[in-house]
Amino acid sequence: MKKTFQIKTDKRIQTTDITAMVQDLIDPGYEGICVVYTPHTTTAIGINEGADPDVASDIERTLANLFPKDGDYRHFEGNSDSHLKSILTGPSETIIIENGKLVLGQWQSIYFCEFDGPRTRNVYVRLLAD
Amino acid sequence: MKKTFQIKTDKRIQTTDITAMVQDLIDPGYEGICVVYTPHTTTAIGINEGADPDVASDIERTLANLFPKDGDYRHFEGNSDSHLKSILTGPSETIIIENGKLVLGQWQSIYFCEFDGPRTRNVYVRLLAD
Amino acid sequence: MKKTFQIKTDKRIQTTDITAMVQDLIDPGYEGICVVYTPHTTTAIGINEGADPDVASDIERTLANLFPKDGDYRHFEGNSDSHLKSILTGPSETIIIENGKLVLGQWQSIYFCEFDGPRTRNVYVRLLAD
Numbered sequence: 001m002k003k004t005f006q007i008k009t010d011k012r013i014q015t016t017d018i019t020a021m022v023q024d025l026i027d028p029g030y031e032g033i034c035v036v037y038t039p040h041t042t043t044a045i046g047i048n049e050g051a052d053p054d055v056a057s058d059i060e061r062t063l064a065n066l067f068p069k070d071g072d073y074r075h076f077e078g079n080s081d082s083h084l085k086s087i088l089t090g091p092s093e094t095i096i097i098e099n100g101k102l103v104l105g106q107w108q109s110i111y112f113c114e115f116d117g118p119r120t121r122n123v124y125v126r127l128l129a130d
Numbered sequence: 131m132k133k134t135f136q137i138k139t140d141k142r143i144q145t146t147d148i149t150a151m152v153q154d155l156i157d158p159g160y161e162g163i164c165v166v167y168t169p170h171t172t173t174a175i176g177i178n179e180g181a182d183p184d185v186a187s188d189i190e191r192t193l194a195n196l197f198p199k200d201g202d203y204r205h206f207e208g209n210s211d212s213h214l215k216s217i218l219t220g221p222s223e224t225i226i227i228e229n230g231k232l233v234l235g236q237w238q239s240i241y242f243c244e245f246d247g248p249r250t251r252n253v254y255v256r257l258l259a260d
Numbered sequence: 261m262k263k264t265f266q267i268k269t270d271k272r273i274q275t276t277d278i279t280a281m282v283q284d285l286i287d288p289g290y291e292g293i294c295v296v297y298t299p300h301t302t303t304a305i306g307i308n309e310g311a312d313p314d315v316a317s318d319i320e321r322t323l324a325n326l327f328p329k330d331g332d333y334r335h336f337e338g339n340s341d342s343h344l345k346s347i348l349t350g351p352s353e354t355i356i357i358e359n360g361k362l363v364l365g366q367w368q369s370i371y372f373c374e375f376d377g378p379r380t381r382n383v384y385v386r387l388l389a390d
Contacts, residue, residue: 002226002233033295033388035163035224039235041179048347049301058333058340059347066196066326073188080188087178087189087219089347094224094295094354096262096386103262103384105299124233126226128163129260130389132356132363165293165354169365171309196326203318210318217306217319217349224354254363256356258293259390
């Protein structure tokens with residue numbers, strides 16, 4: 001069964017480190033993979049550096065310049081920039097689990113990427129074993 | 131075993147909602163995940179809003195501006211823009227299945243993204259249970 | 261258990277075809293999926309054309325123009341362009357396996373994408389069966 005947790009975002013564009021929240025859902029000794037999935041169309045799940053917050057803010061700012069909110073879009077809700085960032089970053093990540101631990105690199109964190117907040121958002125996690 | 135279905139695209143760049151075609155391959159009561167995969171190098175599988183078709187057309191048009199067909203490319207086939215969009219959107223999506231149903235958000239559809247049509251294309255679907 | 265192999269890159273930006281290295285880790289007759297994962301925050305795993313090396317070099321050059329090394333970034337290490345390309349291309353690919361063979365399209369290769377080399381890098385591969 002999938003497990004669910006919620007994220008409350010405070011800003012329109014906001015990267016939240018959810019590594020600990022995902023890790024907490026994994027039983028000791030578990031072997032397999034996990035799929036971390038966002039069911040929203042203006043958010044994404046990414047993996048990148050968690051140590052220096054400037055990395056996430058550089059990503060947020062550069063993508064905002066590339067896909068400006070007030071670009072030449074037709075979608076009536078005014079958030080086509082958010083949909084673009086969502087589809088390119090992607091709605092999920094698949095991560096290996098060994099002995100109950102997410103196998104991430106030393107500098108890797110799992111990001112919840114909010115591109116059209118502030119809102120309350122869901123994250124789904126599905127573990128799969130051999 | 132993987133299951134396969136085909137998509138016939140009519141235009142060079144075309145987003146097709148394949149959610150129902152994927153759902154039809156899943157037996158009632160199935161629990162696990164599915165991998166939706168395109169074996170072509172100028173297409174992609176994405177997930178985003180299916181309700182308003184302007185979302186997909188905004189994505190198509192913005193990516194076409196970002197990666198113009200006649201950019202500064204060396205690849206002799208004249209479709210480097212398609213390869214770029216393919217690798218950035220990605221060749222697959224992994225989706226949770228609960229009780230025989232794809233667990234998608236309310237506004238999420240699975241997109242087959244054609245970036246160098248019109249052609250007849252294959253989509254592979256692999257279900258995996260615990 | 262995950263399997264690991266190493267890649268030594270020679271340049272700052274370099275695409276390496278790792279298809280054969282991944283295939284070598286799969287036992288004859290295996291049925292399932294495999295997750296190919298990079299634990300670094302300035303690399304990515306992609307899938308695209310392996311036949312004409314101009315495709316990979318067009319991708320490298322276009323992304324370098326889109327995210328210049330000396331852009332307006334705050335991260336002190338001077339590699340925010342690498343982090344951007346890493347999160348957009350993504351840290352993993354999930355590939356179907358049938359009868360011990362990766363199910364790739366005729367023109368598809370698995371790319372290890374180095375965006376901040378030269379370095380020695382790890383690739384993790386996790387097979388998962390029904």
